[in-house]
Structures are given as structure tokens and as C-alpha cells.
Amino acid sequence: MTESNDIAVVSLDQPLENIADELGRSFSEYGFAVVRDHGIPQELIDRAEAKSKAFFDLPTETKLKYKIEGGGGARGYTPFGTEKAKDAEIFDLKEFWHVGRDLPEGHPLSEFMAPNIWPEEVDSFKDTFSTLYSAFETAGLRVLEAIALHLGLERDYFAKTVEDGNSVMRLLRYPPLGDDAPDGAIRAAAHGDINTITLLLGAEEAGLELLTKQGDWKAVEVPEGALVINVGDMLDRLTNSKLRSTTHRVVNPHGAAKDRSRYSMPFFLHFRPDYTIETLESCIEPGRESEAPEPISSHDFLLQRLREINLA
Structure with missing residues (x-):
């Protein structure tokens, strides 16, 4: 476990009481933490990465068969040049x-949840990613238990709030940087995540940066195979920003890295669509109750934000 005031790097393979406050400190200061020993088997990660690459290597016209018109990108394929960060004028390069x-x-x-679709061109795609989805969810629930302990809640406080939640796993490809990219476009422009918490695999390569409270961009350094965890807007709202949803981005690489994907x-990880996000009483200062965000269902909040990023 990190002993400094930097982004926490902790092992989940220990009693959560040992790491709850360290995670809480990191989420409060940076909105981010890094988790090792998260329980997702490396063999599954390797298999998923291979299946993801196999799909994205398919011809564009094949991938476009799996674009669901009017689906807001909730399932299947979303092509290059679609998603934009909130308030951005240029689409992300992904x-x-x-x-x-x-x-x-x-x-x-x-x-609230459309059925999944699966590409028939990639063997075992459905089995691989159904298994990974479940493994992500298990790891996420363990992180939420630690967050609950930090907040002084019952350990299983979040279990019912995310049961059958509208959680989404995204397979991402940032293509090599071509000469046809719009001026000023980057792989993922500065944004905050909509959801409760995000668990990210594959951040070992340089490029992920967060915006500190001081207004500086800070690189997130990740050990091989570790998960990056960050707070989403829903959890920020629930905790009255005690745990921060931090603006972050993926910047364009230089040198040889710009020529590869x-x-x-x-x-x-999302709350249930019918869960009402209402600020925890313990996160409201006495006398400042009127400043707490208005309660809103997680589904209405999601739709509001999807419209802002060009997906609905």
C-alpha cells in the first residue's frame, strides 16, 4: 500500500478494513486509485484482449453490421468519430x-436495458466477455464495500443499490494517429465518467491523465495487470463531492506509439435504473442542507448525460 499522499496503489487481497481509508483518501484527493490482486484472472484478461483485437481488426463494413441505430451506443458497435466529451467540439479518436x-x-x-448482440465472426466472443463482465462486477462490489467502510456505512450498503444495475463494459480501440485526424482531436478529450465507479483494464501504456485540484494534468501510472478505479458522477453526487469525479483524458502518444493502436x-459500474441518487446525510454539513444536489433517479441522470456526449 502506498504511504505517500499520491494516488493509492493497494491490494484487494487483504481485509478491506486495512485499505478503506487509503482508498477514500485517494478518491477524495484525486478521484482515482489503483488496485492490484483484484481477482480477475490474467488468462481471462489475455483472452479478452485477443478477442477485442480480433473484432476491431474486422473490415469496417463488417463492424457496422453491429451498430444499432437509435440505441445510443448502449449495445454493440459505436464507430470512430461518434462520441464527444461534454462541451467538446471535436469527436474523440476512438x-x-x-x-x-x-x-x-x-x-x-x-x-431500461436492451439485449446484447454478439459478433458471429469472432469465436467465443460471447462466452469470453460474459465471463469478464461477471468478474468485473465481483471486483467492483469489493471496491464498493471498501468505499462503504470509509464512509462509515454498513459494509454491504451498496449491494442493493447496484443489484441488476445498468453497468456497461466497453472494449476500446484508439487507432494509430493518422494525418486525417481533425486538428486538436485527441484520443479521449477531458471528461468525467457518468456512472458510480469505473474499473479500467489496459491502462499500462502512457496516456491516461487526471486533472488535479490545483489544475495540473497528472499522469496515472499503472503496474502491469492492475485495475485503475475512478469515481463517477453518480457517486460524486451521492457523497456531495466528498469522493470526487475527476476530469480525465487520454492524450495522444509520441514516437513509435503514435503508429500503433x-x-x-x-x-x-452503475446504480440500478430505479435507484434514487440522494445525497448521504453524513456528507452534508449542518446548515448547508439546501446546497445538496436535488434527488434524481440514476436512469434520468444517465439520459441527461448521454445527451451531453452525443450518444442519445
Whole structure:
């Protein structure tokens, strides 16, 4: 565990009481932490990376078969030149695929979550990413337990809030930087995440940066195979910014790295669509109750933000 005031780097393979406050400190100061020993098998990570690359290597016309018109990018393929950061004028230099939760027919939340689609051109794609989705969720729940302990809540406080949540796993490809990229475009412009927490695999390559409280860009350095965890806007709202959703970006590389693709896999862990995000009483200073954000359902908050980033 880190002993400095830098971004926390902790192992999840220990009692959560040992790391809860260190994670809380890091999320409060930076909105980010790094987690080792997260329980997602390296063999599964390697297999998922290979399947992701195999999909993105398909011809563009093949990938476009899996673009769902009017779906807001919630499932399937979103092509290069679509997503923009909030308030940005230029699109991000990336393409991606989304895997969401599969709900049984007749489930009360099925109206909020479209069924997944799967590319038939890549063997074992569905099995691989269904397994990885579950592994991400398990790791995310453990991080949320640590957050609950830090906030003085019951350890399992968040379990019901995210049960059957609208969580999304994104397979990301940032193509090599070509001469046809718009002036000023970068791989991922400065933005905050919408969701509760994000778990990111594949951040070892340089490029991920966060904006500090002092207004400086700080590189996030990640050990091989570790997860980067960051606070999303929903958790920021719930905690009245005690835990910060921090602006971050992925900058363009230099040298040989600009001529190769970059791949990563973020998992956006969400509250249930019918969960009301109402600021925790313990996160409101006495006498400042009126300054707390208005309660809002996580689904309405999600739709509001998707419109801002050109996905709805």
C-alpha cells in the first residue's frame, strides 16, 4: 500500500478494513486509485484482449453490421468519430463495443436495458466477455464495500443499490494517429465518467491523465495487470463531492506509439435504473442542507448525460 499522499496503489487481497481509508483518501484527493490482486484472472484478461483485437481488426463494413441505430451506443458497435466529451467540439479518436447486463425475459428492469448482440465472426466472443463482465462486477462490489467502510456505512450498503444495475463494459480501440485526424482531436478529450465507479483494464501504456485540484494534468501510472478505479458522477453526487469525479483524458502518444493502436477495457459500474441518487446525510454539513444536489433517479441522470456526449 502506498504511504505517500499520491494516488493509492493497494491490494484487494487483504481485509478491506486495512485499505478503506487509503482508498477514500485517494478518491477524495484525486478521484482515482489503483488496485492490484483484484481477482480477475490474467488468462481471462489475455483472452479478452485477443478477442477485442480480433473484432476491431474486422473490415469496417463488417463492424457496422453491429451498430444499432437509435440505441445510443448502449449495445454493440459505436464507430470512430461518434462520441464527444461534454462541451467538446471535436469527436474523440476512438471506436468501441459495449456489453451490458443480460436480464431474463419479464424482468422488471428490462425496459431500461436492451439485449446484447454478439459478433458471429469472432469465436467465443460471447462466452469470453460474459465471463469478464461477471468478474468485473465481483471486483467492483469489493471496491464498493471498501468505499462503504470509509464512509462509515454498513459494509454491504451498496449491494442493493447496484443489484441488476445498468453497468456497461466497453472494449476500446484508439487507432494509430493518422494525418486525417481533425486538428486538436485527441484520443479521449477531458471528461468525467457518468456512472458510480469505473474499473479500467489496459491502462499500462502512457496516456491516461487526471486533472488535479490545483489544475495540473497528472499522469496515472499503472503496474502491469492492475485495475485503475475512478469515481463517477453518480457517486460524486451521492457523497456531495466528498469522493470526487475527476476530469480525465487520454492524450495522444509520441514516437513509435503514435503508429500503433491502443486498447483498453473500462467497466462502468452503475446504480440500478430505479435507484434514487440522494445525497448521504453524513456528507452534508449542518446548515448547508439546501446546497445538496436535488434527488434524481440514476436512469434520468444517465439520459441527461448521454445527451451531453452525443450518444442519445
